[in-house]
Amino acid sequence: MKPKSLKAQSRKLQKALSKPAREQYCLRLYVTGTTPKSVRAITNIKRICEAHLKGRYTLEVVDIYQQPVLAKKEQIIAAPTLIKKLPLPLRKFIGDMTNKDKILLGLDLFPRNGSTATEANGNAK
Numbered sequence: 001m002k003p004k005s006l007k008a009q010s011r012k013l014q015k016a017l018s019k020p021a022r023e024q025y026c027l028r029l030y031v032t033g034t035t036p037k038s039v040r041a042i043t044n045i046k047r048i049c050e051a052h053l054k055g056r057y058t059l060e061v062v063d064i065y066q067q068p069v070l071a072k073k074e075q076i077i078a079a080p081t082l083i084k085k086l087p088l089p090l091r092k093f094i095g096d097m098t099n100k101d102k103i104l105l106g107l108d109l110f111p112r113n114g115s116t117a118t119e120a121n122g123n124a125k
Contacts, residue, residue: 025049025057025107026086032079033065037096041080044097052109 029045031038042061049057064071064079074083082093084107091106104110 022056023087025053025084027057028060028062028074028083028085030062030064030071030074030076030079030081030083033063038080040096040098041082044100045082045103048097048100048103052104052107 027045027049029041031041045059049059062070064076071079074081078094080094080096082097082103084091084093087108093103093106097103101110
């Protein structure tokens with residue numbers, strides 16, 4: 001009976017190892033002060049992250065008026081802009097993040113149905 005339990009434990013271990021680890025997301029949102037569009041983008045992305053990435057994301061909000069060097073370094077040409085730094089590939093989203101489905105698809109949190117997330121997400125770069 002003991003060998004059987006060892007086999008069962010071994011199978012459980014193999015199954016656990018075969019599951020991909022839950023990836024940590026590193027996001028950076030560039031905004032322009034406290035404009036209505038910026039506030040809406042912050043609210044929307046926080047809501048999406050809390051609903052779908054709770055406990056496995058970091059979100060940094062950067063005001064390009066306060067830190068223009070960071071915006072220049074990332075080549076930000078419009079705001080609000082969300083950059084998904086991790087997990088790779090890097091993705092950029094422009095706008096107030098109101099289209100939840102496109103954001104989820106671009107963050108690889110929705111099934112792709114045969115297309116790539118960038119192709120299916122009209123506002124992802």
